Amino acid sequence: MGAARAVKLSAAAEEPLVAQVFRALADGKFHSGEELARSLGVSRSAIWKAGAALRELGATIHAVRNRGYRLVHAGEPLDPEKIRAHLPREVRELATLEVVWSIASTNSALLARANPKSGTTEVLIAEYQSSGRGRRGRAWLAPPGGALCLSLSWSFREVPADLGALGLVIGVCVVRALKRLGLEEVTLKWPNDVLVQGGKLAGVLIDLRAEAQGPACVVIGIGINVSLGAELLKQIADTGTAAADLKGAGLADCPRNELAAALIGSCVQGLCRFGGEGLKAFIAEWREADALRGRPVNVNCAEGLVKGLARGIDLHGALMVETREGVRRFVSGDVSVRAS
Secondary structure: OOOOEEEOOOOHHHOOHHHHHHHHHOOOOOEOHHHHHHHHOOOHHHHHHHHHHHHHOOOOEEEEOOOEEEEOOOOOOOOHHHHHHHOOHHHHOOEEEEEEEEEOOHHHHHHOOOOOOOOOEEEEEEEEEOOOEOHHHOEOOOOOOOEEEEEEEEEEOOOOOOHHHHHHHHHHHHHHHHHHOOOOOEEEEOOOEEEEOOEEEEEEEEEEEEOOOOOEEEEEEEEEEOOOOHHHHHHHHOOOOOEOOOOOOOOOOOOHHHHHHHHHHHHHHHHHHHHHHHHHHOHHHHHHHEOOOOOEEEEEEOOEEEEEEEEEEOOOOOEEEEEOOEEEEEOOOEEEEOOO
């Protein structure tokens, strides 16, 4: 297999019971506690406790007398072999893939590992992150089966001139993957949000580890909402963020393993091109998907609050905002659309 290899999920006997129950319920059908206990070799009390643990992780489980347990927002269990089977052949030969049940943060885990060899990628995907994070340390809520949380590490032989714009490039790669899966109305909000129907569908987090006289390694985290359910969508909305998921956008039947492969393949292909061509190979697509261009915005930056009209991005990925004092350029900051 050369550079390509898959790190499989632990054998069922080694997985925590909560993970085994999740897999058994992932078809969305009712399963009796007796059936689950018998098939997994544990007591019915242990099944009840595992169901309670899944609820604590954010999963919605119905328990009905004489019918059993059902995972409401069921999602295909992640399987590294199925993911690899959907990867483009050229990407498959470059990728090392690992799927785990639970981890604090996929980005943090990859940052703690050695850099991958230049031209290859290490991918880590988790069913659940206990400390998933977005930009500026914000929490990322993703229940088991209801989302996809993946990270990939990549080493550049030389630091690209437009490295600061890598988040925009990955945004374009995410849009490409989603369009290939049939989701057309996808937009991008500077600097790192993927939107559908005005709600946040996915986010991108870039962590950089660079050496003074060596290659630059980036760890790219992507979180995408698959099927969160009305309760969690409301919970996220109460924090001030309008969220969206693939199910609500009309892509309810997309298997998560196929989705993971599409994202990995698109990102790896994009990283190969970015290393040689920089942002210019992606800027036209980013501008076409720009959700802010021409809209009144607030920019929260180090200098405070700046108001103006968004005028797109420049050739280096900076946000251009037309203010009363003229056009200003922002390389960082939080942007929100305001009433005109």
